[in-house]
Each structure stands twice: as C-alpha cells, then as structure tokens.
Amino acid sequence: MSSPTTGGPGLDQARRLVTEIPGPRSRELAARRAAAVPAGVVSGQPVFAAAAGGGVLVDVDGNSFIDFGSGIAVTTVGNSAPRVVDRAVDQLHRFTHTCFLINPYEEYVAVCEALNRLTPGDHPKRTALFNSGAEAVENAVKYARAATGRPAVVVFDHAYHGRTLLTMAMTAKNTPYKKDFGPFAPEVYRAPMAYPYRSAGGELAALRDLIDVQIGAENVACVVVEPIQGEGGFVVPAPGFLPGVADLCRERGVLLVADEVQTGFARTGDLFACEHEGIVPDLITTAKGLAGGLPLAAVTGRAEIMDAVHAGGIGGTYSGNPAACAAALGVIETIEAQNLVERARTIGARFRSRLTALHHPVIGEVRGRGGMIAVELVEPGTTTPNPAAVAAVIRYCQERGLLVLSAGTYGNVLRFLPPLVIPDHLLDEGLDLLSDAFAAL
Structure with a gap:
C-alpha cells in the first residue's frame, strides 16, 4: 500500500477507516486553522487531505475516503494523473513564470490551439487564458461588450458564475455568495430558468419579453447560460430550451455565452455539455476540469469577437501560467487516451440506475448527465425543499468514508462528481453507502 503522503493513481483503491472522523490530526489542524484562517472561508468536510488519486482521498490520519466530489469537478481525470504530473513537472524544471504579456511561451499557444479545436463549432476561433472560472466569465462579458458595443448582460435564475464583483451580480443566490457585499455591478x-422539476414552462417567452421589452435587444451584449446549472442544483434545462435561447440570441444579434466551467471536459458524457443539444455558442468559458487541479481558465470564441478588444485590453500577471498550461495538455491527452467521455456516460448510467431504484419518499428527482448527477430531496409527498435530509445523508456518508457534496438554491440537492477514473468497485461501494444513508433516514 502506498504511503499516505504519496498521492496519485498508485494509492490503494480502497475505503478504509482507522480513526474516528475527524481524526486527531485533522482536529489538531482544525484548531490551527481556526487561529489562522478567517471564519468566512469554510470547508464542507472536516478532514484534512494528505493524498489523493484514482477514486480515493486519504486524510492526515490515514483514513481513505471514496471521492464522489473531485474537488468540485476539478480532478476529472483523477488527482495527480500521470500525464498531468509529468508535463507539469517538466515545465516547472524549465521555468515557472515569465508572464505571457512579457515573454510568451509555446505551452500557452498549444492550449489555445487545443481549445479552438475541441470546443463546438468549426468556425475560426481564438482563446485567451485566465486563472479561474469567475475570471473567465467576467472576461467573456468584456469580449461581448467590446464586440457588440452594448452594455446589458442576461443571466438566469439559479445561476452561479463566480464571486468577483461582476460575477456576483450574475450569480442568483444571495447567501452565501452575495450577502453583505453589495452594491453590485x-x-x-435575470430571466427564469427552464427547471423542469420546479417550473411550469413559458421561460422562453419570458426571456423574449425581457430582452425585447424590458431591456431592448439593441442594448443586450450577451446571454450567459450554464448548459447544466452547477451550484444551482445540477439543473438540466427542459429539452428545447437551450436551442430556443440560441435561436433568440441569433435573431436579436445577441451573443450566446456558454458557461462550461463545471460541465466542461468530458464531465457530462460529451466533451462539452452544450453538445448534447447541438448548441454552438459564440463564446464558451472553461476552468475547473481544464488543468487537473492547477489554476487555469479560458475563454474561447469566434475569432471576430475575440479580436474586437483593443491591444492590451485583456490579460493578467499569472493568466495562462506555464505549469498550468502544461497540465492542461496532460488532461486533454488523458481524456482522449482513456476515452473518458464514454466513461462518463457509463458512470452516469450506473448512478441513475441505482439512485432511481431507491424509491425513497424524500427523493423528488434524480437528474443530470454523465458523471454529473444529482438528487433533489424534498419533504415526503411535496416539492418543499429538504436541506435537513441532505445534511443527514452527507453526515452519514462522511462518517463511513464517502465524500459527497451538496448544492442547490435551496440547499436540498446532493451532487455527485466522481473522478472519471474511479474504479467500478468503488463506485458500487459508494452507491451502497448512499443506499444505506437513505435507509437510515
């Protein structure tokens, strides 16, 4: 068995509990954290990581957890994936930074070339690199405003786009993301989202009215939409809604921005989630799964849009860090070499089959695509959100060695984002624990 300080796919792929949860070392670190880190920075799990790889995360006490979170869809190809590590380490030995705005380097260009090739559409494209999903979304809006000469941005209910000043305004949920931080950009x-479990339809008509009547189409630079909403609860829009949004944007000369920060890079069973309904956005933002855990994000768009910004108008000191770019090339190689798009579909089918078979009265809906699956929990016999049940399931799983995340505007959604390289036996063991957790309710 690998040492707890050695990560990557060499880790023993087994769930193992050797202490109470959290263990003594995690509790010791929690005390240090409380004295050093501000209270507003919180963690969903009480255990401190020592190593991770494949489908497990090992804590500082030697407990090994099945990972159904992937660091919020970041380690899609697995933690410390060999191609990612090898490329990043090689780059770190050569140089760590020059700033692309001063001395450019090939790795940045290679990532841009790859994204131009892989993202939907065969039109000429350009890509710019950034550090985070929020930066990518904010810069996509800058590109859209520069290209159209229009100021307005349309987003949707339940959306999450980030924590910068502009992206907070674009994000729907107040607490914890926006509370006390206004005024906003x-x-x-905001338009209603076609949320099949909770909406009655008519969202396209409402969007048309918002653009044409309330704002004026001539004032709208872009519509920004997550093809599957992430923090909002893994909301899969009603069939036909996204194509309808794309058609409306095209008719009004409004740019369509697909926020694929959480859905991109094989997570949903296609390389990008907008491909499920044949959507070709004008601009697409990526981040989380792009570089296997290193900070990297991108905006990819039609060449004429991306070239509309004046020289020097876009950039940042660390944007497109060379080690992160090298890691991203390793991620893309891994997805293609291990056919992780197909693997995501297999994982999704396995989750759906097991979760729909539970027939528990708190389960309102099982939804998602590929390796991005959620269960919305409600008060039995109603659609009233049940965040207490979510907390109970997460606590049960955590105490038994399974890491599960929550989501949703109402805090009542369990979301599952396992690494796509997770072994089948860990998938099944984790799903068994979930079944036990629901039975314990």
Whole structure:
C-alpha cells in the first residue's frame, strides 16, 4: 500500500477507516486553522487531505475516503494523473513564470490551439487564458461588450458564475455568495430558468419579453447560460430550451455565452455539455476540469469577437501560467487516451440506475448527465425543499468514508462528481453507502 503522503493513481483503491472522523490530526489542524484562517472561508468536510488519486482521498490520519466530489469537478481525470504530473513537472524544471504579456511561451499557444479545436463549432476561433472560472466569465462579458458595443448582460435564475464583483451580480443566490457585499455591478438582468422539476414552462417567452421589452435587444451584449446549472442544483434545462435561447440570441444579434466551467471536459458524457443539444455558442468559458487541479481558465470564441478588444485590453500577471498550461495538455491527452467521455456516460448510467431504484419518499428527482448527477430531496409527498435530509445523508456518508457534496438554491440537492477514473468497485461501494444513508433516514 502506498504511503499516505504519496498521492496519485498508485494509492490503494480502497475505503478504509482507522480513526474516528475527524481524526486527531485533522482536529489538531482544525484548531490551527481556526487561529489562522478567517471564519468566512469554510470547508464542507472536516478532514484534512494528505493524498489523493484514482477514486480515493486519504486524510492526515490515514483514513481513505471514496471521492464522489473531485474537488468540485476539478480532478476529472483523477488527482495527480500521470500525464498531468509529468508535463507539469517538466515545465516547472524549465521555468515557472515569465508572464505571457512579457515573454510568451509555446505551452500557452498549444492550449489555445487545443481549445479552438475541441470546443463546438468549426468556425475560426481564438482563446485567451485566465486563472479561474469567475475570471473567465467576467472576461467573456468584456469580449461581448467590446464586440457588440452594448452594455446589458442576461443571466438566469439559479445561476452561479463566480464571486468577483461582476460575477456576483450574475450569480442568483444571495447567501452565501452575495450577502453583505453589495452594491453590485449594473446592467445585469435575470430571466427564469427552464427547471423542469420546479417550473411550469413559458421561460422562453419570458426571456423574449425581457430582452425585447424590458431591456431592448439593441442594448443586450450577451446571454450567459450554464448548459447544466452547477451550484444551482445540477439543473438540466427542459429539452428545447437551450436551442430556443440560441435561436433568440441569433435573431436579436445577441451573443450566446456558454458557461462550461463545471460541465466542461468530458464531465457530462460529451466533451462539452452544450453538445448534447447541438448548441454552438459564440463564446464558451472553461476552468475547473481544464488543468487537473492547477489554476487555469479560458475563454474561447469566434475569432471576430475575440479580436474586437483593443491591444492590451485583456490579460493578467499569472493568466495562462506555464505549469498550468502544461497540465492542461496532460488532461486533454488523458481524456482522449482513456476515452473518458464514454466513461462518463457509463458512470452516469450506473448512478441513475441505482439512485432511481431507491424509491425513497424524500427523493423528488434524480437528474443530470454523465458523471454529473444529482438528487433533489424534498419533504415526503411535496416539492418543499429538504436541506435537513441532505445534511443527514452527507453526515452519514462522511462518517463511513464517502465524500459527497451538496448544492442547490435551496440547499436540498446532493451532487455527485466522481473522478472519471474511479474504479467500478468503488463506485458500487459508494452507491451502497448512499443506499444505506437513505435507509437510515
């Protein structure tokens, strides 16, 4: 068995509990954390990581957890994936930084070339690199405003786009993301989302009215939409809604921005989630799964849009860090070499089959695509959100060695984002624990 300090796929792929949860070393670190880290920075799990790889995360006490979270869809190809590590280490030995705005380097260009090739559409494209999903979304809006000469941005209910000033305004949920941080950026307008479990339809008509009547289409730079909403609860829009949004944007000369920060890079059973309904956005943002855990994000868009910004108008000191770029090339190689798009579909089918078979009265809906699956929990016999049940399931799983995340505007959604390289036996063991957790309710 690998040492707890050695990560990567060489780790023993087994769930193992050797202490109470959290263990003594995690509790010791929690005390240090409380004295050093501000209270507003919270963690969903009480255990401190020592190593991770394949489908497990090992804590500082030697407990090994099945990982159904992937660091919020970041380690899609697995923690410390060999191609990612090898490329990043090689780059770190050569140089760690020059700033692409000063001395450019091939790795940045290679990532841009790859994204131009892989993202939907065969039109000429350009890509710019950034550090985080929020930066990518904010810069996509800058590109859209520069290209159209229009100020307004349209987003949707239940959306999450980030924590910068502009992306907070674009994000729907107040607590914890926006509370006490206003005033927010202007010219952001919100439309209803086609949320099949909770909406009655008519969302396209409402969007058309918002653009044409309330804002004026001539004032709208872009519509920004997550093809599957992430923090909002893994909401899969009603069939036909996204194509309808794309058609409306095209008719009004409004740019369509697909926020694929959480859904991109094989997570949903296609390389990008907008491909499920044949959507070709004008701009697409990526981050989380792009570089296997190193900070990297991108905006990829039509060449004429991306070239509309004046020289020097876009950039940042660390944007497109060379080690992160090298890691991203390793991620893309891994997805293609291990056929992780197909693997995501297999994982999704396994989750759906097991979760729908539970027939528990708190389960309102099982939804998602590929390796991005959620269960919305409600008060039995109603659609009233049940965040207490979510907390109970997470606590049960955590105490028994399974890491599960929550989501949703109402805090009542369990979301599952396992690494796509997770072994089948860990998938089944984790799903068995979930079944036990629901039975314990």
